[in-house]
Amino acid sequence: MKPFAGSFTQQEALDETVIAAAADVLRTGRLHRYNLVKGEVSQAARLEQAFAAYQGARYCLACASGGYALAIALRAAGLEHGEGVLTNGFTLAPVPGAIASAGGKPVLVEITEDMVIDLDDLERKARTSGARFLALSNMRGHLADMDRVTDLARAHGLILIEDCAHTMGAAWNGTRSGNFGLAGCFSTQTYKHLNAGEGGLLTSDDPEFMARAIMLSGSYMFYERHGAAPPAEVFERIRLETPNMSGRMDNLRAAILLPQLDRLDDAIARWNERYRAVEQGLAGVEGLVLRHRPAAEAYVGSSIQFRLPGIAGHAATGFVEDAKALGVDLKWFGADDPAGFTSTHHSWRYVAAQSLPQTDHVLSSLFDMRLPLTFSIEDCRQIAAIIAHCASKRVLARAS
Ligand SMILES: *Cc1c(COP(=O)(O)O)cnc(C)c1O
Numbered sequence: 001m002k003p004f005a006g007s008f009t010q011q012e013a014l015d016e017t018v019i020a021a022a023a024d025v026l027r028t029g030r031l032h033r034y035n036l037v038k039g040e041v042s043q044a045a046r047l048e049q050a051f052a053a054y055q056g057a058r059y060c061l062a063c064a065s066g067g068y069a070l071a072i073a074l075r076a077a078g079l080e081h082g083e084g085v086l087t088n089g090f091t092l093a094p095v096p097g098a099i100a101s102a103g104g105k106p107v108l109v110e111i112t113e114d115m116v117i118d119l120d121d122l123e124r125k126a127r128t129s130g131a132r133f134l135a136l137s138n139m140r141g142h143l144a145d146m147d148r149v150t151d152l153a154r155a156h157g158l159i160l161i162e163d164c165a166h167t168m169g170a171a172w173n174g175t176r177s178g179n180f181g182l183a184g185c186f187s188t189q190t191y192k193h194l195n196a197g198e199g200g201l202l203t204s205d206d207p208e209f210m211a212r213a214i215m216l217s218g219s220y221m222f223y224e225r226h227g228a229a230p231p232a233e234v235f236e237r238i239r240l241e242t243p244n245m246s247g248r249m250d251n252l253r254a255a256i257l258l259p260q261l262d263r264l265d266d267a268i269a270r271w272n273e274r275y276r277a278v279e280q281g282l283a284g285v286e287g288l289v290l291r292h293r294p295a296a297e298a299y300v301g302s303s304i305q306f307r308l309p310g311i312a313g314h315a316a317t318g319f320v321e322d323a324k325a326l327g328v329d330l331k332w333f334g335a336d337d338p339a340g341f342t343s344t345h346h347s348w349r350y351v352a353a354q355s356l357p358q359t360d361h362v363l364s365s366l367f368d369m370r371l372p373l374t375f376s377i378e379d380c381r382q383i384a385a386i387i388a389h390c391a392s393k394r395v396l397a398r399a400s
Pocket residue numbers: 065066067068091092094095137138139140163165166186187188189192199200
């Protein structure tokens with residue numbers, strides 16, 4: 001079998017419009033978002049306006065990272081030190097990290113075989129934990145039944161904050177991911193849907209919440225220089241009671257994000273073509289289970305996951321090694337020790353240990369792969385063929 005030669009960590013190069021936008025900012029020397037000449041609107045403020053419009057949210061704050069957006073969202077929403085925050089038992093490390101940095105205690109909720117939060121376990125824990133917050137992580141771009149999530153949040157008085165690092169541009173029944181609760185948190189880190197190296201965007205329709213978030217981000221009382229912020233009188237009420245937790249976005253990052261945002265929908269279409277090419281290549285492989293994508297979910301296929309139910313520890317590492325030998329980088333979430341981006345709740349030792357047998361069971365057979373836009377459709381077909389080949393080898397080994 002011919003090995004695949006592409007790189008799973010290589011995103012597309014940024015084009016000349018992005019380079020020109022960066023050069024324009026560099027020529028001014030005004031990289032700090034509040035450093036303006038008379039009449040100027042900063043690139044950071046422009047990005048806030050443009051993203052609020054894209055998202056269909058009243059307000060937007062550009063900040064330092066997706067994890068940072070989540071931490072200040074919790075804080076602006078009124079999280080008190082030591083309070084519980086419900087969140088997915090399977091998510092990326094910045095999510096429990098953001099909860100801890102805001103002084104909260106993650107209350108981990110089981111996930112289903114579809115990799116989304118288990119709504120029965122959520123209901124149970126909403127009842128028994130007394131938590132007031134739900135930091136819902138749309139991990140790897142998978143949306144739970146958002147109608148049920150919002151019903152549940154309403155029934156239990158939970159304040160919903162969505163982690164949309166992998167669902168920027170996604171929707172459930174026509175409503176954009178990030179618009180279901182108090183706030184949506186987005187990342188512009190290199191491996192997400194817009195690439196500024198690092199960066200975060202926080203959206204909300206709630207004026208006092210957003211005023212607090214802007215103050216928290218370190219606005220030095222320059223809140224009137226924001227692009228999609230509530231009116232000044234909202235800030236008047238809270239401006240002296242909100243600590244400065246510096247985490248602003250700079251004009252260089254904002255400038256390189258703006259042209260990318262213009263083309264986001266096109267990028268999403270290209271991701272989904274690639275996703276479907278891999279999905280098609282894996283459909284029907286014996287013993288391999290793909291997520292069934294609900295009709296209500298408009299997703300962004302920037303990565304793909306599948307399960308090989310029943311695969312045991314050494315067989316899973318063997319499978320990853322076989323794929324690696326053929327040039328395909330898979331991540332496996334069942335390993336005891338985290339590597340790269342694969343940490344699980346067992347390795348978040350600052351969080352009180354919690355028993356999540358269902359999540360552990362799902363993770364023990366879950367594999368994950370990025371789909372950068374540098375891959376062609378032909379590449380995606382080849383990758384799927386390699387995975388199918390390696391998976392069949394495991395099935396044959398088990399049968400013999
Ligand atoms: C990337 C990511 C984040 C935030 O990442 P930052 O590196 O802090 O921008 C949050 N949640 C999930 C699920 C992610 O994948």
